[in-house]
Amino acid sequence: MWSEGWDSPVLADSGNGAHLLYRVELPADDGGHVQQILTELGKRFNDARVVVDHTVYDPARVWKVSGTLARKGDHAPVVGRPHRMACVLEVD
Numbered sequence: 698m699w700s701e702g703w704d705s706p707v708l709a710d711s712g713n714g715a716h717l718l719y720r721v722e723l724p725a726d727d728g729g730h731v732q733q734i735l736t737e738l739g740k741r742f743n744d745a746r747v748v749v750d751h752t753v754y755d756p757a758r759v760w761k762v763s764g765t766l767a768r769k770g771d772h773a774p775v776v777g778r779p780h781r782m783a784c785v786l787e788v789d
Contacts, residue, residue, distance in 0.1 A: 705789035712767020712781040725756050 706717035723730060732754035739749035761767060761783040768780050 707785060708787040709761075709763060709785050710781070710783060711761040712765075712783040713761075713769055715786075729754075 704719065706719050709716055709718060721731070732751065735749055735751040735754055739751050742749055763783050763785045765783050766780050767783055773779065
């Protein structure tokens with residue numbers, strides 16, 4: 698996507714999965730523009746291992762603060778689902 702004019706994103710781990718953060722300058726009520734982009738990205742990139750979550754278009758749900766513990770669901774280290782720390786993995 699970088700060859701198509703996209704800037705490099707911040708790569709992060711939410712504690713529940715990886716995500717990319719891109720800077721956008723849009724109002725919170727963007728007329729569904731971000732949701733449409735996420736839907737189109739999902740059509741292009743979703744496969745058996747990768748799923749673009751097209752439900753995170755609401756600005757209040759976009760980013761988990763790095764350094765906080767992801768506590769969604771039960772802490773279950775025995776089955777491979779412990780609570781994990783959200784963190785930034787890479788910034789260009």
